Amino acid sequence: xxxxxxxxxxxxxxxxxxxxxxxxxxxxxxxxxxxxxxxxxxxxxxxxxxxxxxxxxxxxxxxxxxxxxxxxxxxxxxxxxxxxxxxxxxxxxxxxxxxxxxxxxxxxxxxxxxxxxxxxxxxxxxxxxxxxxxxxxxxxxxxxxxxxxxxxxxxxxxxxxxxxxxxxxxxxxxxxxxxxxxxxxxxxxxxxxxxxxxxxxxxxxxxxxxxxxxxxxxxxxxxxxxxxxxxxxxxxxxxxxxxxxxxxxxxxxxxxxxxxxxxxxxxxxxxxxxxxxxxxxxxxxxxxxxxxxxxxxxxxxxxxxxxxxxxxxxxxxxxxxxxxxxxxxxxxxxxxxxxxxxxxxxxxxxxxxxxxxxxxxxxxxxxxxxxxxxxxxxxxxxxxxxxxxxxxxxxxxxxxxxxxxxxxxxxxxxxxxxxxxxxxxxxxxxxxxxxxxxxxxxxxxxxxxxxxxxxxxxxxxxxxxxxxxxxxxxxxxxxxxxxxxxxxxxxxxxxxxxxxxxxxxxxxxxxxxxxxxxxxxxxxxxxxxxxxxxxxxxxxxxxxxxxxxxxxxxxxxxxxxxxxxxxxxxxxxxxxxxxxxxxxxxxxxxxxxxxxxxxxxxxxxxxxxxxxxxxxxxxxxxxxxxxxxxxxxxxxxxxxxxxxxxxxxxxxxxxxxxxxxxxxxxxxxxxxxxxxx
DNA sequence: CCCTAGGTAAACATAC
DNA sequence: CGTATGTTTACCTAGG
Numbered sequence: 224x225x226x227x228x229x230x231x232x233x234x235x236x237x238x239x240x241x242x243x244x245x246x247x248x249x250x251x252x253x254x255x256x257x258x259x260x261x262x263x264x265x266x267x268x269x270x271x272x273x274x275x276x277x278x279x280x281x282x283x284x285x286x287x288x289x290x291x292x293x294x295x296x297x298x299x300x301x302x303x304x305x306x307x308x309x310x311x312x313x314x315x316x317x318x319x320x321x322x323x324x325x326x327x328x329x330x331x332x333x334x335x336x337x338x339x340x341x342x343x344x345x346x347x348x349x350x351x352x353x354x355x356x357x358x359x360x361x362x363x364x365x366x367x368x369x370x371x372x373x374x375x376x377x378x379x380x381x382x383x384x385x386x387x388x389x390x391x392x393x394x395x396x397x398x399x400x401x402x403x404x405x406x407x408x409x410x411x412x413x414x415x416x417x418x419x420x421x422x423x424x425x426x427x428x429x430x431x432x433x434x435x436x437x438x439x440x441x442x443x444x445x446x447x448x449x450x451x452x453x454x455x456x457x458x459x460x461x462x463x464x465x466x467x468x469x470x471x472x473x474x475x476x477x478x479x480x481x482x483x484x485x486x487x488x489x490x491x492x493x494x495x496x497x498x499x500x501x502x503x504x505x506x507x508x509x510x511x512x513x514x515x516x517x518x519x520x521x522x523x524x525x526x527x528x529x530x531x532x533x534x535x536x537x538x539x540x541x542x543x544x545x546x547x548x549x550x551x552x553x554x555x556x557x558x559x560x561x562x563x564x565x566x567x568x569x570x571x572x573x574x575x576x577x578x579x580x581x582x583x584x585x586x587x588x589x590x591x592x593x594x595x596x597x598x599x600x601x602x603x604x605x606x607x608x609x610x611x612x613x614x615x616x617x618x619x620x621x622x623x624x625x626x627x628x629x630x631x632x633x634x635x636x637x638x639x640x641x642x643x644x645x646x647x648x649x650x651x652x653x654x655x656x657x658x659x660x661x662x663x664x665x666x667x668x669x670x671x672x673x674x675x676x677x678x679x680x681x682x683x684x685x686x687x688x689x690x691x692x693x694x695x696x697x698x699x700x701x702x703x704x705x706x707x708x709x710x711x712x713x714x715x716x717x718x719x720x721x722x723x724x725x726x727x728x729x730x731x732x733x734x735x736x737x738x739x740x741x742x743x744x745x746x747x748x749x750x751x752x753x754x755x756x757x758x759x760x761x762x763x764x765x766x767x768x769x770x771x772x773x774x775x776x777x778x779x780x781x782x783x784x785x786x787x788x789x790x791x792x793x794x795x796x797x798x799x800x801x802x803x804x805x806x807x808x809x810x811x812x813x814x815x816x817x818x819x820x821x822x823x824x825x826x827x828x829x830x831x832x833x834x835x836x837x838x839x840x841x842x843x844x845x846x847x848x849x850x851x852x853x854x855x856x857x858x859x860x861x862x863x864x865x866x867x868x869x870x871x872x873x874x875x876x877x878x879x880x881x882x883x884x885x886x887x888x889x890x891x892x893x894x895x896x897x898x899x900x
Numbered sequence: 901c902c903c904t905a906g907g908t909a910a911a912c913a914t915a916c
Numbered sequence: 917c918g919t920a921t922g923t924t925t926a927c928c929t930a931g932g
Contacts, residue, residue, distance in 0.1 A: 906929090908928080911925080
């Protein structure tokens with residue numbers, strides 16, 4: 224026990240260049256058994272925070288009004304306010320709770336979200352696309368509300384200013400125009416802050432929904448409450464769902480749980496019938512589509528229809544024309560599965576929103592730190608939807624429909640399989656006690672399918688566990704280094720640098736890393752001048768992993784369970800075969816980052832290991848004979864591999880960024896300059 | 901049902 | 917002495 228905290232504290236040391244673990248605030252949810260309490264706190268805590276937040280908002284409004292009615296005070300404050308972010312700081316002091324609230328959900332649900340994410344087997348790009356879509360929708364709605372709000376506030380402001388003027392006149396007013404102007408500015412600032420808060424509030428609400436929706440017990444009713452603040456489209460969806468299937472829902476809830484008075488806030492409700500059901504029906508899962516009834520802005524464009532493909536999660540049906548696509552809609556029943564899918568989708572979105580919020584915080588902190596006085600009111604620019612953001616500020620009576628976000632046709636999102644595991648494990652407590660992620664193969668073999676280049680970005684920024692084994696990752700880290708050797712600490716750094724996931728729970732994964740290094744023969748420790756470094760024995764590495772995914776059955780499984788089309792499996796097999804031959808399949812895809820190579824390798828290895836054993840390319844796969852000495856002791860001089868030269872390495876160099884590679888080399892030395900907040 | 905791989909936790913040793 | 921680094925053992929889960 225002691226050890227744990229001890230190690231953790233220290234372990235943060237190396238990784239702390241990131242500022243990471245510590246800054247993240249709540250690094251230790253990973254606690255083994257003692258974690259239970261944290262889970263309990265969550266829901267209740269969250270509510271508290273919300274209340275707190277509401278209070279804060281109210282308080283600020285009051286305060287603002289007070290200020291406005293007191294010109295002098297106003298002025299002083301305004302002075303500071305105008306010159307530097309200080310005013311903001313002041314305001315921030317008020318806002319703190321808000322931001323805290325924003326952060327907290329991350330603290331609360333990250334694990335859950337993560338689990339969900341992991342279980343969903345959604346490809347990162349999909350998630351990103353989803354996020355964009357959902358954000359667009361959300362913001363759309365937000366805009367409207369904000370506009371209204373803003374309008375009101377402006378009126379109010381106007382009135383207040385008038386009053387103020389009167390007061391000033393009474394006061395004899397030397398505080399001429401200047402003051403008035405400044406007063407106005409301050410007021411304006413405050414308004415903006417309010418707007419911002421409102422926005423945050425909305426985000427929070429959304430998050431909360433997601434949170435709640437996760438909780439297995441909410442049966443039936445929550446649906447209604449959900450409709451309250453979900454983005455329009457979802458709202459519509461839920462409406463449909465609830466309308467069209469009220470009966471079902473009722474039956475459902477009654478049969479499963481009877482009907483409960485859903486207290487949204489109830490922390491630990493029983494199981495979610497939907498999820499359960501979903502799980503049970505998982506096997507026969509056929510993607511279902513919702514709506515056609517859905518209001519559609521333009522007749523020939525639908526968010527769920529793109530590039531001739533149905534984008535409903537798990538459904539990749541191809542439709543030549545939009546007409547037939549609508550046809551399909553009829554086939555998709557609004558049943559439990561659909562709703563469950565929606566829910567899952569919401570979780571995904573939520574997770575992404577959390578991430579977004581987090582990054583916003585970070586950005587804000589950075590800006591504050593740099594004393595960047597953003598002209599924009601909001602210190603939290605939203606990268607994803609600048610458009611909607613802009614419109615939100617004022618004018619624009621009619622918010623624009625930012626629905627036209629770049630959407631890729633990728634939508635093989637299929638929570639099905641994963642969900643089956645989810646159903647009973649979904650509670651916060653369970654998630655924890657269960658320990659983080661177990662299912663490896665399923666995800667592992669699912670993930671590689673998506674383009675890595677994007678995944679890399681994804682894993683670097685999203686707190687999702689990478690679908691690779693520690694061994695693969697370690698190997699990758701080592702091979703990626705110029706010398707093909709790394710110290711333990713460098714390996715650590717690589718992990719934290721490449722995966723957001725490994726910026727938390729350092730004690731845990733570091734232990735795992737060490738464990739793997741020691742355990743697997745493929746990792747060879749070499750005494751060096753300045754210490755010890757770790758290298759990879761490729762032969763040994765190839766030896767291990769007897770399991771084969773090559774079995775057609777498995778491949779088939781994957782594709783069916785995921786709802787992937789035949790194309791996919793083809794691609795999969797293609798990749799696999801590529802891997803066998805050490806062909807740099809990611810060359811073209813490389814987006815200009817050397818690290819990409821690493822992931823590519825990691826994946827290739829996964830594939831490799833899986834496929835190897837059956838392949839004819841006996842050179843390396845045959846465990847028995849090894850053309851090369853199985854163990855090499857000297858490291859530096861050891862080129863270690865034919866593979867690295869014509870394989871991945873050449874990839875890197877030939878692919879457009881030899882410079883990057885060098886840059887990369889820097890990474891190893893400077894370690895973790897990157898990192899998280 | 902058994903076996904294996906992988907993940908996690910933890911005890912322990914050793915070097916700095 | 918505390919920490920970092922390694923090694924080893926035990927237990928658990930998923931999946932073949």
